[in-house]
Amino acid sequence: MSDTANDDIRNMMQEMGHQARAASRELARAESGAKNAALTAMAELIEQRADQLMTENRKDLEAGERNGLDAAMLDRLAFTPERLGVMAEGLRQIAALPDPVGAISDLNYRPSGIQVGRMRVPLGVIGIIFESRPNVTVDAAGLCLKSGNAAILRGGSEAIHSNQALAGCIRDGLAAAGLPANAVQVVATTDRAAVGALLRLKDHVDVIVPRGGKSLIARVSEESLIPVIKHLDGICHVYIDDHAQLDKATRVTVNAKTQRYGTCNTLETLLVAEGIAPRALKALKPLFDEKGVELRGCPRTRDFLPDIAQASDADWDTEYLAPVLSIRVVAGLDEAIEHINTHGSQHTDSIITEDYTRARRFLREVDSSSVMVNTSTRFADGFEYGLGAEIGISTDKLHARGPVGLEGLTTLKFIVLGDGHVRG
Amino acid sequence: MSDTANDDIRNMMQEMGHQARAASRELARAESGAKNAALTAMAELIEQRADQLMTENRKDLEAGERNGLDAAMLDRLAFTPERLGVMAEGLRQIAALPDPVGAISDLNYRPSGIQVGRMRVPLGVIGIIFESRPNVTVDAAGLCLKSGNAAILRGGSEAIHSNQALAGCIRDGLAAAGLPANAVQVVATTDRAAVGALLRLKDHVDVIVPRGGKSLIARVSEESLIPVIKHLDGICHVYIDDHAQLDKATRVTVNAKTQRYGTCNTLETLLVAEGIAPRALKALKPLFDEKGVELRGCPRTRDFLPDIAQASDADWDTEYLAPVLSIRVVAGLDEAIEHINTHGSQHTDSIITEDYTRARRFLREVDSSSVMVNTSTRFADGFEYGLGAEIGISTDKLHARGPVGLEGLTTLKFIVLGDGHVRG
Known part of the structure; x- marks a missing residue:
């Protein structure tokens, strides 16, 4: 039957x-x-x-x-x-x-x-x-x-x-x-x-x-x-380079995380260069507190923000789709790219920097379907890209990549x- | 072990x-x-x-x-x-x-x-x-x-x-x-x-x-x-339209079949419009005889070339990779396109015609990876197309199509x- x-x-x-x-x-x-x-x-x-x-x-x-x-x-x-x-x-x-x-x-x-x-x-x-x-x-x-x-x-x-x-x-x-x-x-x-x-x-x-x-x-x-x-995950990153302008860094980071929580192009892990970490994290903390975003940090992040939770290994591989953000302090560009290419989902990743050479390297070396400079990851979208419409987003490499x-x-x-x- | x-x-x-x-x-x-x-x-x-x-x-x-x-x-x-x-x-x-x-x-x-x-x-x-x-x-x-x-x-x-x-x-x-x-x-x-x-x-x-x-x-x-x-088969067609110039039709057809027998872009089935079939088949027969190519025809082909073998249904779906050619007489462009889209392998198909509208329709409506007008199918090749080199030919549609x-x-x-x- x-x-x-x-x-x-x-x-x-x-x-x-x-x-x-x-x-x-x-x-x-x-x-x-x-x-x-x-x-x-x-x-x-x-x-x-x-x-x-x-x-x-x-x-x-x-x-x-x-x-x-x-x-x-x-x-x-x-x-x-x-x-x-x-x-x-x-x-x-x-x-x-x-x-x-x-x-x-x-x-x-x-x-x-x-x-x-x-x-x-x-x-x-x-x-x-x-x-x-x-x-x-x-x-x-x-x-x-x-x-x-x-x-x-x-x-x-x-x-x-x-x-x-x-x-x-x-x-x-x-x-x-x-x-x-x-x-x-x-x-x-x-x-x-x-x-x-x-x-x-x-x-x-x-x-x-x-x-x-x-x-x-x-x-x-x-x-x-x-x-x-298809895309399975949207584990998107913003990397704040130590040559970032702080106002652009905070504006883009907050928008990428909080403009909408449930979308695949929402920021999930923030990487911060150690040179700018004290200033950047201090500036970001109250902005995320105000929005009710839970922060989870690596040990070095917690040196600067001691009252946030410790991130577990699983956090780096998690798409929260929720008001949660994991934060990791990195030595610089190489470690940031390595983190993204290891833990990311090849969806959308953005560097915040005024440094020409680092922007150029990030664009070439980050192996994601959308790679950005000084731009909110929330822009990864067929309409915003001028495709007129979007049937979906692909993180695969064959045939179609990106919106x-x-x-x-x-x-x-x-x-x-x-x-x-x-x-x- | x-x-x-x-x-x-x-x-x-x-x-x-x-x-x-x-x-x-x-x-x-x-x-x-x-x-x-x-x-x-x-x-x-x-x-x-x-x-x-x-x-x-x-x-x-x-x-x-x-x-x-x-x-x-x-x-x-x-x-x-x-x-x-x-x-x-x-x-x-x-x-x-x-x-x-x-x-x-x-x-x-x-x-x-x-x-x-x-x-x-x-x-x-x-x-x-x-x-x-x-x-x-x-x-x-x-x-x-x-x-x-x-x-x-x-x-x-x-x-x-x-x-x-x-x-x-x-x-x-x-x-x-x-x-x-x-x-x-x-x-x-x-x-x-x-x-x-x-x-x-x-x-x-x-x-x-x-x-x-x-x-x-x-x-x-x-x-x-x-x-x-990948491509699995190269069942390539030449369609001689009744507005073809006979010398181009014979030159291209003989080249497409006989320049090399074992390649995937070699002609395997010739389609001939009924209006030009008597003249085209008469002109082609001695050229193929000279090269030792075995011809197999549909009943209407055999009306004009009675001494060739009858093509079986399987012939229309066969890549010979050998000095064998199947020939079918068709009413015109619609039947030719229908035959190619049904029996072809989406590899390479060519129309021989001087008719602007039919050439334009053939280019659009034949659903193959290479579609040609007045050209030998043997040109379907990365070097000939100016790609510089060729890793293979794809008859699939996703990612890459053709050489x-x-x-x-x-x-x-x-x-x-x-x-x-x-x-x-």
Whole structure:
């Protein structure tokens, strides 16, 4: 019985994969105008159907309350007219971005007489697996569509009614623009076996993007037979060099830690050069006290701040996602880089310095997806970087590294133009 | 006993991985001058030690004869002074290429005041698994070094003495330039368990590049826990459109099929539009007869060439690597694109046409890593494309697609410059 049910899920996902592949071929050659018309139509439908969307969302909220979801989760799940407006606006912003598909670059004549260049093309079919925020349904659908990819979206079971209602707007928006409805498919079952089946569709799905907490991403990475664009941790560092200007150091450090606690680009470990440590730590302590941030220090940090807790070895490898900051005093740049490359998660790391040579070395030698000088780590974000939007952040090295926008959902093929040229 | 031996191999490969990772950090910040000095020193050592290299190579050739290697394999294995010269020259050419590492692009101011750009950085550690040709040892070492990556090379057991002798030149060349000897490690055992162990070193190795026959690549792809840059098949097509010029069509088709039979960019299936089929097939038949190429046709092809064999369904999915060509008559462009996207291997496909609109559609809609107009598929090659060199060809879509040169062994990280900027 359970096996039969699993077979049904597998068959359903196979069928979705097959339909996605077929739709992806149509989408790859769709004109920008049609894709933008679909995005705009989706935005309008979300606004027009606000009442219906709120009604469906209420079913999820009521179920969530019955199932004991906490207030924060219920809040993330809830639609409001404002939030629906933000979703619609997001789609219009994606419509306004340049279409990456078909762009030809580096088309040059070779000594043989042929012209060789590269054309940007969609990856094909993208699978997105995400948790409670239903706005991901709309964001992800928009980004995949604009980049010419078909999408299979699997949201959290607690948002099933909300997601299906949004899927209706997406489908009708595609149809209004004459694009295949299967270009964006939203999985309609809450059965978790659907995730496992999706992660095995390697003939039909080209890349998987998980969005959510670390346990979701770890599970997806572990199980997937398909390449995954992901980051697991955001253990971000600020290193205050002894040639830092103190006001910039405190401003950036406090912003990187406290502007938001729960984001992957939030500061988790502060490194301070011993030359500036007495002044920097003394200046920072009251600022963090005021924000209620718990400090945990290495022994040398505690020489200057004796009343804070001692950091354990585990602290250097921990993403708190909370008002907690570990602090380590280092001899200088070399030790800072060594610490970051050993304990960091290759997400985002920033040096605060006025020293030209040290800034230059930090930029080159820190092996992270975003490396910064005199800038808050909180800027590591597709919008802030000018990508227009963000499907996720990658700390891997293959294909995409750092915030991933439309370009990360495409690849470059070679095109060659000749006039009867043959190889001698 | 066997378990102990396998443990030894695993430990040895772990240790190599660990050393490679350490060396990769040094290499990532090595100056271009040092890397070029090492490449040049390696080239000189290969020339200076020609006698010793030939002596070691002779051991492999004698073992190969004893083990019944065929003449073609023995020929691929053999060193000659000319071949050693070509290896040395290849290293000098790599030295002469621009260093991709550290190049900064797209550094622009954002509305927030920060500058965001991208810096090209090495992937880290590359594992190369290859078969009999020992020149791959030198090529791969040179490309990995120039792109700032550490390399672990595993050649065929039949070339073990030749590869170890080349490894000596490589190691001494690195030392002469003050670079870490572990930047290039050549596996010294012929035990096949070493390949399995290498494919599991996912904490130490960032990407695997297999070079060799289909069975090697299939095995590596199947077993690897590390991402693989690869192509499995080269089922390349030429489509002769009915707006083709006949002389270009015959010239390109014959070159694509017959210039070399055993390469992955060789033509395997010819598609001919029905409007030009009578003339094109009549013109091609004697040219292929002269070269001794066996033709296998669809029923409509055999209407025009009744004395050729009938193609089976399997022919459309076969990479012959031999003087055999399958031919299918199609109604026109749509059927040709459909055939290529269904039966092709996303390697290299070319249209022969003078029609602007069809050329434009073919370039966009054929979903292959190289798509050509009026050009022989034999041009699909890193050197011909101006990449300077080639570590392999990828028919995958993530990271690298088509011939892979130095750039494919690197990735782009984000760099961000500010002046105390914080996020509001």
